Amino acid sequence: MKPYIIETIVNNNLCIGCGLCAGLCPANALRMEFNKYGEYNPVEITGCLKNCNLCLQICPFSENEENEGLLAKEIFSNTDGIKHRPETGYYLDSYVGYSNINNHRANGASGGMATWILETLLKNNIVDHILCVTPNENPEKLFRFAVFANIDSIRHSAKSAYYPVEMSEVIKQIIKNESRYAIIGLPCFIKGLRLAQKKNNKLRNRIIVTIGLVCGQLKSKCYTRYLAELSGIHGELKEVCFRGKDSDKPSSNFYFYSKNKNNNYNKIFFYEGIGKVWNNRWFTLRACNFCDDVFAEMADVTVMDAWLPEYIEDSKGTNLIIVRSPLVHNLIKLATKENQIKIEHISINKVILAESGVLNIKRNQLAYRLYLAKQAGLIIPTKSVTPSRKISFLNKKEIELKDKMQRLSKELFLLYFNGERADLTAFSKKIGNFVSKLEKWKHIARILRLPMRIIKKARRILLGV
Numbered sequence: 001m002k003p004y005i006i007e008t009i010v011n012n013n014l015c016i017g018c019g020l021c022a023g024l025c026p027a028n029a030l031r032m033e034f035n036k037y038g039e040y041n042p043v044e045i046t047g048c049l050k051n052c053n054l055c056l057q058i059c060p061f062s063e064n065e066e067n068e069g070l071l072a073k074e075i076f077s078n079t080d081g082i083k084h085r086p087e088t089g090y091y092l093d094s095y096v097g098y099s100n101i102n103n104h105r106a107n108g109a110s111g112g113m114a115t116w117i118l119e120t121l122l123k124n125n126i127v128d129h130i131l132c133v134t135p136n137e138n139p140e141k142l143f144r145f146a147v148f149a150n151i152d153s154i155r156h157s158a159k160s161a162y163y164p165v166e167m168s169e170v171i172k173q174i175i176k177n178e179s180r181y182a183i184i185g186l187p188c189f190i191k192g193l194r195l196a197q198k199k200n201n202k203l204r205n206r207i208i209v210t211i212g213l214v215c216g217q218l219k220s221k222c223y224t225r226y227l228a229e230l231s232g233i234h235g236e237l238k239e240v241c242f243r244g245k246d247s248d249k250p251s252s253n254f255y256f257y258s259k260n261k262n263n264n265y266n267k268i269f270f271y272e273g274i275g276k277v278w279n280n281r282w283f284t285l286r287a288c289n290f291c292d293d294v295f296a297e298m299a300d301v302t303v304m305d306a307w308l309p310e311y312i313e314d315s316k317g318t319n320l321i322i323v324r325s326p327l328v329h330n331l332i333k334l335a336t337k338e339n340q341i342k343i344e345h346i347s348i349n350k351v352i353l354a355e356s357g358v359l360n361i362k363r364n365q366l367a368y369r370l371y372l373a374k375q376a377g378l379i380i381p382t383k384s385v386t387p388s389r390k391i392s393f394l395n396k397k398e399i400e401l402k403d404k405m406q407r408l409s410k411e412l413f414l415l416y417f418n419g420e421r422a423d424l425t426a427f428s429k430k431i432g433n434f435v436s437k438l439e440k441w442k443h444i445a446r447i448l449r450l451p452m453r454i455i456k457k458a459r460r461i462l463l464g465v
Contacts, residue, residue: 014290019169021042022042038221039221059195060195079326087295087363088297091348096344108159126327131145131148137238147170179206185213190212210298210300219283222410230268237259237261245315249269280438294362304319306320308353371389398441
């Protein structure tokens with residue numbers, strides 16, 4: 001019997017590649033492998049059990065009635081002092097700051113708070129093992145999920161990895177070994193884990209703390225290869241860093257670094273081409289088009305960059321933190337008194353403002369992306385919003401053009417990125433037409449919005465505010 005997950009999710013291009021289905025399949029019928037676009041998918045290795053649909057019940061992009069909001073309500077709504085905002089989900093408190101110890105801040109992608117949380121959970125004997133993404137020596141899989149019980153390994157895994165990873169093997173380790181675990185992951189991965197915990201007692205009892213990361217989109221392996229080529233590094237890669245810091249540049253202008261098998265290396269900054277790739281959604285997985293969870297609403301604590309004017313110029317990096325778990329909240333309060341971390345309260349409105357760009361893409365534009373997919377006859381997951389075309393014409397054009405670039409980038413990669421060296425000129429020429437069109441539409445939008453901005457400014461002057 002064909003596995004449900006392949007027929008329903010993979011064949012409809014909705015797989016995010018988390019690996020939960022392969023990790024929990026009772027028949028061991030699935031294995032995670034890269035498809036031709038550099039995206040993880042489950043593949044069938046043996047027959048599926050009749051009438052077993054566990055894979056669909058735990059898939060974060062299946063048509064499951066339990067969406068992010070309902071799952072979060074089950075987990076956090078009865079917590080004393082809990083508050084709720086539609087943008088962020090439930091929260092006890094929100095903070096801004098960074099770690100003061102062990103070079104967490106210097107070695108991390110931002111303020112080092114994620115590393116501090118993981119280390120503190122181990123040091124205080126709250127968990128026995130940490131599950132996190134770490135660099136891998138295999139050039140075909142430059143990063144992987146791993147299980148660690150020592151602090152040095154956690155520190156080695158500190159920086160962000162915009163690279164596909166999957167959890168099937170670490171999930172099997174949790175099932176096999178009775179212990180206490182903490183895991184850090186993207187919103188969709190945390191959602192899948194929460195769904196899996198409802199079906200599996202071992203996961204429910206053994207995963208003690210979940211740490212979420214704010215996510216705008218997940219990239220395929222092609223993203224990494226493209227950036228390496230853009231910086232002049234060709235051939236097989238053996239080492240990359242996605243979020244390098246430069247003391248002479250703001251934290252937003254981080255750099256990508258890569259080294260190949262011949263030890264040739266180079267770096268390229270965000271404003272030198274990375275931004276164009278990221279913002280136009282090249283090499284982004286299709287499932288990301290239907291995600292509306294910005295702040296990892298089902299995680300016990302969520303960590304993100306402080307993309308606010310008052311912090312962004314600091315090249316060392318600063319974190320925003322949303323806390324939902326009393327356990328983590330108490331750890332933060334104690335560490336603040338001991339000066340392990342330098343943080344202060346920040347308004348939840350400021351946290352929302354920092355991620356306004358991602359919120360616009362994942363919330364305001366979602367209804368139209370669902371509408372386009374439905375019009376094309378594609379299967380779409382059930383979300384909290386219904387498909388709709390009721391958005392401005394200019395926003396429609398932006399969504400449509402980015403959707404075309406997202407799909408085209410995958411096909412062009414196969415066409416121009418074979419062998420040791422990529423044909424960047426041909427790639428750029430093909431996709432550049434859509435970039436130019438998008439820039440023209442954005443320019444028109446700025447002109448049309450100018451009168452409204454002038455009116456708002458005049459009103460503020462007249463009112464003295």
